[in-house]
Amino acid sequence: MRSNLLKPGPIQGRSNPVVPSISESAKQAADEASEESGWIERACAGDTAAFRRLVERYGDRAYGLALRMLGSPEEAEEAAQDALVRAWRALPRFRGDSRFATWLYRIVVRRALDRSAALKARRARETTLEETELEAPPSPDLPGSEGVSRRLDQLLGSLPEMQRAAVVLYYYEDRSVEEVARTLGLPLGTVKTHLHRARALLRAGWELEERRSGIE
Amino acid sequence: MNCADLKRWLNEGMPRGSERDVGEHAERCPGCAASLHAQLEIDALLRGEGRGRVEAPPRFVDRVMAEVLAADRSAPRIELWPALPALPWWAQAAADPATVLACVLVALLAWRIDWLGDLARLAGNLGSRYVTQPLGQTWSTMGLDRPAVTLGFELIAIPALAWGSLVLYRWTERILRRSTRA
Ligand SMILES: [Zn+2]
Numbered sequence: 481m482r483s484n485l486l487k488p489g490p491i492q493g494r495s496n497p498v499v500p501s502i503s504e505s506a507k508q509a510a511d512e513a514s515e516e517s518g519w520i521e522r523a524c525a526g527d528t529a530a531f532r533r534l535v536e537r538y539g540d541r542a543y544g545l546a547l548r549m550l551g552s553p554e555e556a557e558e559a560a561q562d563a564l565v566r567a568w569r570a571l572p573r574f575r576g577d578s579r580f581a582t583w584l585y586r587i588v589v590r591r592a593l594d595r596s597a598a599l600k601a602r603r604a605r606e607t608t609l610e611e612t613e614l615e616a617p618p619s620p621d622l623p624g625s626e627g628v629s630r631r632l633d634q635l636l637g638s639l640p641e642m643q644r645a646a647v648v649l650y651y652y653e654d655r656s657v658e659e660v661a662r663t664l665g666l667p668l669g670t671v672k673t674h675l676h677r678a679r680a681l682l683r684a685g686w687e688l689e690e691r692r693s694g695i696e
Numbered sequence: 697m698n699c700a701d702l703k704r705w706l707n708e709g710m711p712r713g714s715e716r717d718v719g720e721h722a723e724r725c726p727g728c729a730a731s732l733h734a735q736l737e738i739d740a741l742l743r744g745e746g747r748g749r750v751e752a753p754p755r756f757v758d759r760v761m762a763e764v765l766a767a768d769r770s771a772p773r774i775e776l777w778p779a780l781p782a783l784p785w786w787a788q789a790a791a792d793p794a795t796v797l798a799c800v801l802v803a804l805l806a807w808r809i810d811w812l813g814d815l816a817r818l819a820g821n822l823g824s825r826y827v828t829q830p831l832g833q834t835w836s837t838m839g840l841d842r843p844a845v846t847l848g849f850e851l852i853a854i855p856a857l858a859w860g861s862l863v864l865y866r867w868t869e870r871i872l873r874r875s876t877r878a
Contacts, residue, residue, distance in 0.1 A: 543750065682738050
C-alpha cells in the first residue's frame with residue numbers, strides 16, 4: 481500500500497490530471513507486468529534478447545537515478561551500466577519477492593553509493609580539507625535544469641547521500657516509502673526520518689538562496 | 697499552532713487536516729510564511745512540474761548489451777571482499793570472516809607459542825622427505841634456516857594459508873550453490 485503521508489502539496493488544491501479510466505490503465509499495467517515477467521523468466525534462463533527488453537524499459541530510469549545521485553553524466557553512465565551488467569549476472573538469484581524495478585534500483589543505488597564514496601575519497605586526496613568542505617557535488621545537467629530547477633538540483637547534491645537517495649527514489653522515481661525502504665535496505669522509520677530531514681535541509685537552503693538573491 | 701509545529705508539518709510532507717491552522721499562523725508570522733512559500737516551490741519542482749524525463753546517452757542500451765554478452769554468467773566472479781565496498785578498507789577487512797579466522801589463529805599461536813615449534817618440526821619432517829639436499833644447502837647459505845627467520849615465515853604463512861583456504865572454500869561453495877540451482 482502506498483503511503484501518501486509525505487507526498488507534497490495537499491494545501492495547494494491540485495487539479496486532477498486527465499487519466500485514462502481505472503480499468504483501462506489497470507489492464508495496461510497488468511499486460512506490462514505479464515510481459516515483463518516473461519522477459520525476466522527468459523533472461524534468467526540466459527536469453528540476452530529478453531534482457532535487452534528489460535534494459536530498454538529500465539535503462540533511462542537507471543541512468544536518471546544514478547545521475548541524480550552522482551551529479552556527473554560520465555559517472556552516472558558508468559554506475560548505471562555496471563549496475564545493469566551486475567543485474568544480468570545476479571538475475572538467476574532474483575526471487576521475485578519484490579518488484580523487478582525495486583530490485584534493480586537497489587543495485588543502481590548501491591553502485592552509485594560506491595562510486596560516490598570512491599569519488600569523495602579521490603577528491604579528498606586531491607584537494608585540501610578546506611576545499612573539500614566548501615565543495616558541493618556537481619549539479620547534474622538535467623532537462624528543465626535552469627533557474628529554480630537548477631537551484632533545487634544543487635541543493636539536492638549537497639544533501640547527505642542516504643537522504644539524497646531517499647528523495648530521488650521517493651519523489652523522482654515515485655516509489656512508495658515502503659519501496660524506498662526495501663531499495664535502500666533501511667527500516668521504514670529511518671526512511672521517513674531521512675525524507676523529513678531532507679525536506680528541512682532543502683527548505684533551509686532554498687530560503688538562504690532567496691535571501692541572497694533578495695540582497696543582490 | 698506554533699512555529700515548531702508548522703516546521704514539523706512542512707517536514708512531514710504537509711499531511712492533510714492542518715491547513716487552516718497553518719494558514720492562520722502564516723498570516724501573522726512572516727518567517728513561517730516564507731518557509732511555507734519555499735516549501736511549496738520545492739514541492740512543485742519535486743513533483744516534476746516543468747521537468748523533462750532523463751534519457752540515457754545515445755547507444756547506452758547497446759553498450760550495456762555488449763558488456764552483458766561479454767559477461768560470462770556461468771563463471772562466478774572471484775571477489776575477495778565482495779561486500780560493503782563503501783566502507784574503509786580496514787572495516788571491510790575486519791568484517792571478512794577469513795580475516796577473523798586468521799586473527800583467531802594468530803592469537804591462538806601467540807598464546808601457545810610452543811605449538812609453533814611442534815608445527816615447524818612437523819613441517820620439517822615432511823619437507824625433508826621431498827626437499828633435495830642442494831636446496832637445503834642454498835637455504836642454509838642464505839641464512840634462511842635461522843630460527844627467527846623460520847618463525848617469521850611461519851607467522852606470515854599461517855594466516856595467509858587460512859585466509860586463502862577460506863576464500864577458496866567460499867568460492868567453491870558459491871559454484872556449488874549455483875550448479876545446484878541450475
Ligand atoms: Zn511561525
